Amino acid sequence: xxTHAGGSKHQVQQVETVVIRFVGDSGDGMQLTGSEFTRASAxxxxxxxxxxDYPAEIxxxxxxxxxxxxxxxxxxxxxIHTPGDAPDVLVAMNPAALKTNLPDLREGGMLIVNAGxxxxxxxxxxxxxxxPLEDEALQQNYRVFPVDMNRLSxxxxxxxxxxxxxxxxxxxxxxxxxxxWMYSRPMEGQLESIAKKFAKKPNLADANARVFKAxxxxxxxxxxxxxxxxxxxxxxxPGTYRNVTGNYATALGFAAAAHLSGKQVFLGSYPIxxxxxxxxxxxxxxxxxxxxxxxxxxxxxxxxxxxxxxxxALAVTTTSGPGLALKTEMLGFAVITELPLVVVNVQRGGxxxxxxxxxxxxxxxxxxxxxxxxxxxxxxxxxSPGDCFWAALEAMRVAVRWMTPVILLTDGYLANGTEPFxxxxxxxxxxxxxxxxxxxxxxxxxxxxxxxxxRLVRDWAIPGTPGLxxxxxxxxxxxxxxxxxxxxxxxxxxxxxxxxxxxNVVADVPDVEPFGQDAGELVLVSWGxxxxxxxxxxxxxxxxxxxxxxxxxxxxxxxPRNLGDALRRFHKVLVPEVNDGQLAFYLRxxxxxxxxxxxxxxxxxxxxxxxxxxxxxxxxxxxxx
Amino acid sequence: MSTTETLVKEAAYTKKDFExxxxxxxxxxxxxxxxxxxxxxxxxxxxxxRENIVFVSGIGCSSRFPYYMNxxxxxxxxxxxxxxxxxxxxxxxxxxxxxxxxxxxxxAIGGNHFIxxxxxxxDLKLLLFNNRIYGLTKGQASPTSELGKKTKSTPHGTPDxxxxxxxxxxxxxxxxxxxxxxxxxPHLGAVIKSAAEHHGSAFVEVYQNCPxxxxxxxxxxxxxxxxxxxxxxxEHGKPLLFGKDGKKGIRFDGRQARLEVxxxxxxxxxxxxxxxxxxxxxxxxxxxxxxxxxxxPGFPTPIGVFRDVRRPTSDExxxxxxxxxxxxxxxxxxxxxxxSGDTWIIP
Numbered sequence: 001x002x003t004h005a006g007g008s009k010h011q012v013q014q015v016e017t018v019v020i021r022f023v024g025d026s027g028d029g030m031q032l033t034g035s036e037f038t039r040a041s042a043x044x045x046x047x048x049x050x051x052x053d054y055p056a057e058i059x060x061x062x063x064x065x066x067x068x069x070x071x072x073x074x075x076x077x078x079x080i081h082t083p084g085d086a087p088d089v090l091v092a093m094n095p096a097a098l099k100t101n102l103p104d105l106r107e108g109g110m111l112i113v114n115a116g117x118x119x120x121x122x123x124x125x126x127x128x129x130x131x132p133l134e135d136e137a138l139q140q141n142y143r144v145f146p147v148d149m150n151r152l153s154x155x156x157x158x159x160x161x162x163x164x165x166x167x168x169x170x171x172x173x174x175x176x177x178x179x180x181w182m183y184s185r186p187m188e189g190q191l192e193s194i195a196k197k198f199a200k201k202p203n204l205a206d207a208n209a210r211v212f213k214a215x216x217x218x219x220x221x222x223x224x225x226x227x228x229x230x231x232x233x234x235x236x237x238p239g240t241y242r243n244v245t246g247n248y249a250t251a252l253g254f255a256a257a258a259h260l261s262g263k264q265v266f267l268g269s270y271p272i273x274x275x276x277x278x279x280x281x282x283x284x285x286x287x288x289x290x291x292x293x294x295x296x297x298x299x300x301x302x303x304x305x306x307x308x309x310x311x312x313a314l315a316v317t318t319t320s321g322p323g324l325a326l327k328t329e330m331l332g333f334a335v336i337t338e339l340p341l342v343v344v345n346v347q348r349g350g351x352x353x354x355x356x357x358x359x360x361x362x363x364x365x366x367x368x369x370x371x372x373x374x375x376x377x378x379x380x381x382x383x384s385p386g387d388c389f390w391a392a393l394e395a396m397r398v399a400v401r402w403m404t405p406v407i408l409l410t411d412g413y414l415a416n417g418t419e420p421f422x423x424x425x426x427x428x429x430x431x432x433x434x435x436x437x438x439x440x441x442x443x444x445x446x447x448x449x450x451x452x453x454x455r456l457v458r459d460w461a462i463p464g465t466p467g468l469x470x471x472x473x474x475x476x477x478x479x480x481x482x483x484x485x486x487x488x489x490x491x492x493x494x495x496x497x498x499x500x501x502x503x504n505v506v507a508d509v510p511d512v513e514p515f516g517q518d519a520g521e522l523v524l525v526s527w528g529x530x531x532x533x534x535x536x537x538x539x540x541x542x543x544x545x546x547x548x549x550x551x552x553x554x555x556x557x558x559x560p561r562n563l564g565d566a567l568r569r570f571h572k573v574l575v576p577e578v579n580d581g582q583l584a585f586y587l588r589x590x591x592x593x594x595x596x597x598x599x600x601x602x603x604x605x606x607x608x609x610x611x612x613x614x615x616x617x618x619x620x621x622x623x624x625x
Numbered sequence: 626m627s628t629t630e631t632l633v634k635e636a637a638y639t640k641k642d643f644e645x646x647x648x649x650x651x652x653x654x655x656x657x658x659x660x661x662x663x664x665x666x667x668x669x670x671x672x673x674x675r676e677n678i679v680f681v682s683g684i685g686c687s688s689r690f691p692y693y694m695n696x697x698x699x700x701x702x703x704x705x706x707x708x709x710x711x712x713x714x715x716x717x718x719x720x721x722x723x724x725x726x727x728x729x730x731x732x733a734i735g736g737n738h739f740i741x742x743x744x745x746x747x748d749l750k751l752l753l754f755n756n757r758i759y760g761l762t763k764g765q766a767s768p769t770s771e772l773g774k775k776t777k778s779t780p781h782g783t784p785d786x787x788x789x790x791x792x793x794x795x796x797x798x799x800x801x802x803x804x805x806x807x808x809x810x811p812h813l814g815a816v817i818k819s820a821a822e823h824h825g826s827a828f829v830e831v832y833q834n835c836p837x838x839x840x841x842x843x844x845x846x847x848x849x850x851x852x853x854x855x856x857x858x859x860e861h862g863k864p865l866l867f868g869k870d871g872k873k874g875i876r877f878d879g880r881q882a883r884l885e886v887x888x889x890x891x892x893x894x895x896x897x898x899x900x901x902x903x904x905x906x907x908x909x910x911x912x913x914x915x916x917x918x919x920x921x922p923g924f925p926t927p928i929g930v931f932r933d934v935r936r937p938t939s940d941e942x943x944x945x946x947x948x949x950x951x952x953x954x955x956x957x958x959x960x961x962x963x964x965s966g967d968t969w970i971i972p
Contacts, residue, residue: 240969242966255959259962291943300711303708307713308712311720313717330702429959469695469696474684
């Protein structure tokens with residue numbers, strides 16, 4: 001850290017990383033404020049990760065505890081793995097937001113509150129008996145800055161002719177302007193963004209710009225703040241970057257699959273939180289070979305996709321847990337007909353409707369085993385928002401190459417979280433070759449739908465191809481002709497063959513390479529969206545001199561060939577998960593002699609690095625003792 | 626997205642070209658034999674290449690259908706055939722896609738897919754074999770079993786009122802709705818051909834006898850002795866007349882807003898009073914009233930086409946949007962797509 005005087009009277013302190021959380025009422029525009037600040041940080045070259053946290057209700061009663069919406073951004077001059085355990089800065093727009101988020105603010109952290117919203121009515125709605133801003137303990141524990149953003153926004157908009165309601169809606173730009181000043185962000189980009197966003201309503205564009213500037217100026221001229229901060233650009237690998245959410249990256253991955261294969265990508269989907277944005281985004285990619293179909297229900301979502309796959313499309317369906325449950329019979333159909341299909345499950349809190357807007361990793365076992373009959377299929381999981389692009393592409397590549405349905409697991413945290421995504425060059429993208437059978441594939445000049453190559457993969461013959469007319473279906477079929485067969489021995493052969501084919505996909509699964517070290521006291525094993533927390537924990541543990549490795553699993557089925565050997569080189573195996581121990585259970589059953597310790601959090605949020613580090617330290621102390 | 630040449634220049638096919646060679650496994654005397662016979666006879670006349678025709682079915686006796694047709698086919702899950710067919714048709718609009726289903730498959734477990742396939746006006750041809758019973762599961766009441774019907778699952782008679790399938794299809798917005806009967810071969814063949822030629826969702830209900838679990842379900846209208854009085858053969862542009870001597874007819878009673886049976890030459894009724902059948906009526910109300918006459922005491926059961934109107938289909942509109950998006954977009958390269966939005970460079 002260094003301190004120098006900037007271009008103004010304020011000291012400018014350089015900091016390595018900062019976590020800011022914007023919280024307010026659902027109607028306060030906190031998601032917009034957070035994402036705009038994130039954009040500025042990205043453009044300033046910081047690495048970052050974000051975590052939007054919003055209620056399931058579109059408009060919970062104003063000012064209520066249930067209606068609090070938040071957006072956390074962690075940005076820095078070094079590699080950022082997670083949105084951060086605890087905010088360094090909390091920007092709270094009303095009492096309810098303060099009440100629900102204050103426990104997370106780190107001790108001594110900065111608390112900026114919209115004092116104008118701390119009136120009797122709002123205090124009562126938040127369950128405060130007295131104004132917490134007058135509480136001495138608050139002043140002692142945090143650096144508190146009450147700013148009456150309501151009044152200051154009103155003042156900035158005097159004579160604008162806007163209604164009181166419209167004026168009130170501008171105040172999030174005051175908070176944004178203040179944070180721009182505090183973190184030394186150039187105003188121009190934001191002013192352009194406002195002009196663009198409100199292009200159709202010039203009076204609102206003008207008003208928001210005025211309030212934004214007022215927020216910035218308030219930081220500069222008021223005597224409230226003593227210091228500004230600067231977070232230098234991070235040392236990310238060279239390249240062109242953009243900020244992406246996991247859901248957008250997923251959509252982009254499938255569009256890339258259409259380009260790379262030259263084939264149509266067909267998405268059949270039914271709206272469900274938190275997966276709907278993939279459908280929204282893909283509906284905008286029509287000129288990139290993507291066709292979308294909003295089905296009448298989850299079952300028709302996957303059914304239409306399988307129908308399109310029969311027709312030769314690269315088929316996708318997107319959903320979340322309850323939807324995956326509805327799709328299970330269809331998944332069995334895709335398994336038995338051996339048609340390529342990618343099912344994206346953006347996991348959320350369950351069971352049942354559970355916590356739709358909160359993240360969880362609790363569908364792993366359903367993805368692996370949740371079908372009747374023997375119905376194995378490959379399962380892959382994305383590890384970060386940007387990685388959803390690569391995971392979607394990989395899932396489709398495997399589905400087509402192996403003629404099988406593939407489940408891609410992401411989660412609510414990856415779906416809505418953002419990070420800088422290095423845009424790949426075309427040369428960095430994998431090949432995606434699609435081959436349709438065009439003539440007979442059998443010695444007698446016939447087409448046999450279940451004729452297989454040496455990898456046990458059958459041919460894909462699509463309607464419109466003369467001479468290859470054939471029928472597929474859910475009944476067990478003869479292992480060569482595909483005709484309905486009730487022969488028990490044929491069934492056993494088909495069950496074993498389908499399983500072996502999925503096992504053969506291991507040829508496309510790279511061996512694991514532990515991070516840090518490949519033998520030692522403890523290895524952390526993660527999958528999916530916990531990558532960032534676990535990698536961050538591993539780094540901290542190693543910085544403290546502990547002998548700790550980290551293995552992250554991308555493919556959950558088949559598991560990497562060397563996984564068992566890699567784990568056995570450590571004294572202890574710890575599996576942190578946002579569920580009650582599903583990967584741990586799976587590893588126990590899959591890898592003889594491996595009995596992992598567990599670290600489980602199921603509170604709708606990503607794992608906190610500090611908590612995981614504390615648990616890992618206990619274990620390593622035991623090992624050393 | 627290739628646009629395969631769909632039409633055959635000359636009628637090069639015979640019925641045999643559409644037989645897969647697999648022997649059907651329906652019970653002896655099953656009405657399904659007659660239906661597949663008519664479908665296979667109709668196919669050569671459609672002028673569509675065999676490889677561009679796909680039959681999709683669900684689960685039930687009728688749903689074995691695709692195995693016996695020498696086309697592309699999918700024998701899918703119970704009730705779900707319209708879902709598979711919808712995806713296939715949207716993805717490959719140049720294909721001719723048929724759905725073969727039954728009363729349990731389409732109206733019970735698959736009711737949702739059925740109504741949505743109809744309301745979307747996708748260019749699908751849906752044949753519903755209605756035997757008013759569950760056959761493959763050996764004799765339970767179906768959504769078209771008549772009220773009070775005693776079956777294995779309803780030993781004291783079903784307390785549930787049945788669906789009238791064409792009325793349901795009309796209510797859901799189908800643009801082509803028809804009904805025929807397994808034993809009326811030539812009529813059935815003609816209706817299937819009309820459905821094939823319709824552009825949009827085409828629904829055909831086929832009354833089909835199940836000789837094992839619901840034998841004689843339609844004898845009250847198909848027996849030689851009664852059918853002239855019990856069947857009304859609707860023809861577009863012609864008055865709705867029926868009966869042995871063709872004197873009975875359907876009149877629209879405007880005052881009561883209902884249909885009634887009258888006799889030409891009695892009570893001052895002339896042929897001019899008889900409702901003229903018009904399949905192109907924009908408003909489906911009359912078609913709905915006609916559909917509901919089926920199996921109603923005092924009324925004949927109408928067979929033939931109830932409605933046949935042209936509307937833009939869902940698959941056409943989908944592809945118009947794709948074309949418009951392509952026309953509007955400048956650079957549609959992958960590089961451009963990947964680098965869209967706010968970007969920054971790290972040297």
